[in-house]
Amino acid sequence: MARFKSRTTKKSIPPISTASLPDIVFMLLFFFMVSTSMRKNELKVQVTLPDATEVKKLEKKSLVSYIFIGEPMPAYQSKYGTEPMIQLNDQFATLNDIRDYIAAERESRSEAEIPFMTTSLKVDENTNMGIVTDVKMKLREANALKINYSTRKTLHK
Amino acid sequence: MAKRPIPEINAGSMADIAFLLLIFFLVTTTMDVDGGMARKLPPSIPKDTPLPPPIKERNVLAVHINKDNNLAVEGNPIDISQLRNMVKDFIINPRNDEKLSETETLAMKKADALATGNAKIVNDMERLIRIFGPNTTISKGVVSLQNDRGTKYAKYIEVQNELVGAFNELKNELSIRIYGKEFDKLPEYQQELVKEIIPLSISEAEPRNVGGK
Incomplete structure (x- = not known):
């Protein structure tokens, strides 16, 4: 009798079943796959976006081309200095590259989508407007008129 | 053979x-x-085209930001917190102030279009009058x-934000008056109609090169 009792007390904690663990993890996986987007560009310039309240969400991400403007990252400062620079795709660029960049972006879309293409300007808040204006003039020349000043959304003041 | x-x-x-x-997706996404703020740039103008007819002085609200990030409206320095209301006042001009923008009611616009015989505008105006009433300006x-x-x-965006905010508030007021809902909650075709009454008329002049960096 005493022996039997001791056996039951030993067995009282059954192992936790991990059979449903894959399901839980898969659920998490799908959540992240759906709610996130692939990191597209590696930033070579530092961009702290300015704050704004009247922000609209950027739609149709596949039709958006990005232009980054800001100070080069510390790793590149020995080569490029600290003046704000333009980054297109993965590399530093000059003003004159913008036209080719827009042309290349258009090439990769179908004709019907071209009027809906947007250029998103991701500009560091401490940049002077001079370079931004130059970029805007180049975009006008390239006939890429839909632009979007990228900002962070803040709550109403 | 046994199964x-x-x-x-x-x-x-x-x-x-x-x-x-999971970890792969966490890291790469x-x-x-x-x-x-979505904005449309004006198309680039070839150098030899004639200038468009000038807009009347009272219809332009000139907002300047100088290189020290100070703000001025029509030459008077102001604080950014005043800007939104100034723009709203300027656009709707409720007391028909001589110095603020000219407003036209839909009925007036329709009469003008009838006089010039522009059938398209007459149709447009009749459509708008049916929804907004003839006295909407x-x-x-x-x-x-x-x-x-x-x-x-950062300052430029702050000012842009106030300007867009002023127009958004006007749109909201009109939407609530006509449809009883905020602009953002309206279906798209109603949003388009509201935009016809209150277009986002912000012109970005080319910057002055004086002042330098």
Whole structure:
């Protein structure tokens, strides 16, 4: 009798079943796959976006081309200095590259989508407007008129 | 031969595989939603085209930001907190102030179009009158934003934000008056109609090159 009792007390904690663990993890996986987007560009310039309240969400991400403007990252400062620079795709660029960049972006879309293409300007808040204006003039020349000043959304003041 | 049962596949490592995938997606993706202020640039004008007819002085609200990030409206320095109401006043001009923008009621616009025989505008106006009533006004006002090359981008966006905010508030007021709902909650075709009454008329003048960096 005493022996039997001791056996039951030993067995009282059954192992936790991990059979449903894959399901839980898969659920998490799908959540992240759906709610996130692939990191597209590696930033070579530092961009702290300015704050704004009247922000609209950027739609149709596949039709958006990005232009980054800001100070080069510390790793590149020995080569490029600290003046704000333009980054297109993965590399530093000059003003004159913008036209080719827009042309290349258009090439990769179908004709019907071209009027809906947007250029998103991701500009560091401490940049002077001079370079931004130059970029805007180049975009006008390239006939890429839909632009979007990228900002962070803040709550109403 | 005796039928041998197919042995069950061991699913113990399934969790590991899924974890691996999960971590891969966590690392390579971002969650940030891209938002911003959408704007349309004016098309570039070839050099030899004649200048468009000038807009009347009273219909332009000139907003300047200088290289020290100071704000002025029509030459008078103001604080940014005043800007939104100034723009709203300028656009709707409720007391028909001589100095603020000209407004036209839909009925007036229709009469004008009838006089010139422009059938398309007459149709447009009749359509708008049916929804908004003949006494709704459309402003001729344009906000002209001019900045210096040395202006900080953060300040520029702050001012843009106030300007867009002023127009958004006007749209909201009209939407609530007509449809009883905020502009953002209206279906798209109603939003388009509201936009016809209150267009986002912000002109971005080319910056002055004086002042330098």
